[in-house]
Amino acid sequence: MAVSISVLVAIISLNLMAFVLAIGAERRRSTARVVPDQYDEYTYCVYDSDASTAYGLSAFGLLLISQTLVNGVTRCLCFGNGLVRGCSRVMSIFFFVFSWVTFLAAEACLIAGSAKNAYHTKYKEIYGGNDLSCETLRKGVFAAGAALTFLSMIASIVYYLVHSKADTGGWLKHENEGLGMTSLENRDHVSAGQFEKL
Template structure:
């Protein structure tokens, strides 16, 4: 399988967009303040924007699509044509395949968990005591940032996996197949001596 520039461009673009959305989700995390109600006798959790959830889910979907494209092209390493056994490119392809999947699953877990946690808003109220009666649930710092970092790791591993796979995939089968065709074409025919004798006889 030759390296496809359009496939590399699509995969890289989707990963980079996912990274941008994940980074934006970290910057726009929902914050909460304990505020008194209009009568100043109870407090409640007042949350900010929920844009981080939208950004996180967008990054989740983009990363999922990119991984689907890669594994669709390479047949998930296992279902395509055979790799060259024992070649260095085959070892590299397997290593980068594992790293890309581990980083992909880690990034998806961070993005999904972060989006769900960011969307959760505490609804309870408490008696007003200088804002200390409630514990407003918010997303911890760094969840989306970890997803963004793993997205970059997934991008690097995926690109290297595609390059290594393009060097190793189908090499063994196609090489032997071509060698067989060449040997068949070069093999002399049994009738060749007779044809040569007939030609010499005609000349005489």
């Protein structure tokens, strides 16, 4: 199977967009502050924009499309043609597994971060009581998702390139031995001589 430049460009573009969105999600995490109500009877949590959730979910979707594309082209390593034995085959299997591990870990970070960021504390507390805890996403979840997205991109690219090198494309190399042009010419002369004797 030959390497397709368009497939490589698509893989890199999708993963880079997912990486940028994950970084944006980390920078735009929701923050909250405790404020009293207008009658000073209760305090409650006020959250800012949920842009981080949208960024995280967008990165999740782009990374999923990229992984689907890679495994669709290579037929998920299991359903395609046989791979040539040797170093390329071993590396293809290694990077196939590595790309899936980093992909799943990145997706877990992105979806968990998006869900946690979208959660807003619903309860309120009597004004002047104990400090109200406003739950927010911890720092670093989307950053971990971004780092794993980048690793997934590298693993997917290397897997695609090595798989393309190791894929036989359905053709097996056969070596024809023992028959050449001189052998065919000699066979024709022998057949003609035998025919004349008859």
